[in-house]
Amino acid sequence: MVDGPDFFFITPCANTPPAPVISSVLPSAFFAGETTSITITGSNFIPNNNPNGCVPTAVDTFTADEDVITGADVVSPTEITATVAPEADETDLSATVWVGNLDENSGSEIVATTNASVLPAPAIQWNGNTISTADGSNPPTQNAVIGQTIHLTVNPSTLPSGTTVTYTWAAGGTNIGGYTVSPPIQTNPTQSTATVTATSVSSADLTTYWLAPGAGKIPVTYQYCVNIPGLTDPCSAQATAEFTVKGPTRVSVTPSDEKFYAVNNPPETLEWVIKFNGKATSPSGQPGQYTWVQLVQSISETDTFADGKQGTCGSGVALDTSYPYDTGLSTSDEPTNPLNLTDQSGSEETGTNENLSMQMFLMWNPQTDSSSIPVSLGSISWTASGAISFDSSTDTWGEQSGSKPTPASGGFALTSSEPTWSVAINGDTLEQNCANSAQ
């Protein structure tokens, strides 16, 4: 006979052993590629080293592909501890926990089983190919370019029913989750916005765009966590992928041919001219498309009229005229202040004073996919001003004063900050506002 409460249920080995019963397995799911301790709770287990010398309860855990158990200890008639370690590349995500008591009379085993789950090792996939490792080894380097849509997916599409999953991504380098210009092509916008969204790092998939080439390899990591009861570490190992990110090189924009002048023959105008000459070398095999976007940083204008009224108009940060402003590697601007406005009383314009502050961006869209975005390669800020008054004694406009377009000191600045705006403005609207505001 057996002493002690732990062995109370054990019958002598000469008899048929009782059928084992599994009431729970904790945790009921465990990560592939990792070693996890599990506890099988139940009854009628035959412990190791039982006083009756019975064959202890046999324990196994397996998938369709492999035995995943690496050790077991029948601690008591009600508890078995074991370790499981599915291979990292295990694809069968359902496991069977098996226990058996040997009937030494018949040589057969009386078994009980229950189901458990294998949680897949984290893996990052790009275009259907796994590009990551999770064991610390170097992943294969992936090639990408700035502005390219990097849409990464992961493998744990099938998890135990009811499992709550949280995803954690980290992408190196300067990146964003999206750049949206609405409407996408604007030749005469009255409403226009451009917004940048951050890369979402807590979604099942990752969509990101790099804004700047990397000096070396740029890592992307991913892991997921689950709410499986009994799982000491609820988070998977970390999968790591690596990218080399390229973009145009030898990028420069040189302003030239700045001019400021008045046209004194009807229609009379005050005009500025500036030309932007861009240079860039696209990545090999990726010509992409170069475009320009110009932002008004500020415009202020005051017009005076023959009846003594004065109109003011201006703008804060706004898209200038159209999106994109232009295509190709050279562009120009030719702001014009018309001098033949009339106010709402029909009085003719007699003077104007205008200050412009603008920022011209050179963008590059790799056009690698339908969702690729234009990325800012840099920008150049410039200002201009002008004033002129009508000389009624000569019936002509006098000598203009002001400045031709003047680039900011430092010239073209290589920046990877996307231009954003929430309104658009064009010269016709601006001048109309000036005339209409006269009072």
Place this chain on the structure above:
Amino acid sequence: MKWIFLLALLIAMYPTATAQQKSPISVSISTPSSTVGSKTDIRLDVTVTNISDHPIKLVKDLGPDGHAEAANDVLVYDSVGNTLLRIDGPVIKRNGQLYHLPKGYLSRRLITVDPGKSTEDFLLLNHLFDMTQPGKYIVLVRQEIPAFESIPNHEPRYIPSNTLTITVTQ
């Protein structure tokens, strides 16, 4: 005879800029019908072809096609050679002389025309001029090459088109 003289005069008045600098574009105008009723829209199609060996940037109205006047100086003469006045813009007086100005198009978009390629737009002549009087009219346009494309001249250049005769009937 008088008609031939007028045509010759017009051509002489607006020589092509090639005399000083070779034009990078050619400009051609046409109309669906050279005879129209006085109450009918008179459409003028303008085709600009890049005849240079490099892309050239031109300007265009921001809106949909139909306002080629945004990039063209439009000239219409009646049968006796009088210049028709614009009716779409303001009228100003300078030194005793009235100027019938065209509507201003300050905001124009840039378009790039590759070598050998053309761009097309159109305008409605009777929206720019009073052409209700029956008779023959001679039309030509001068396509603007923006100042920044005229560097080092820094001033817009205007490249004339062919001339066209349109007859307006009662």
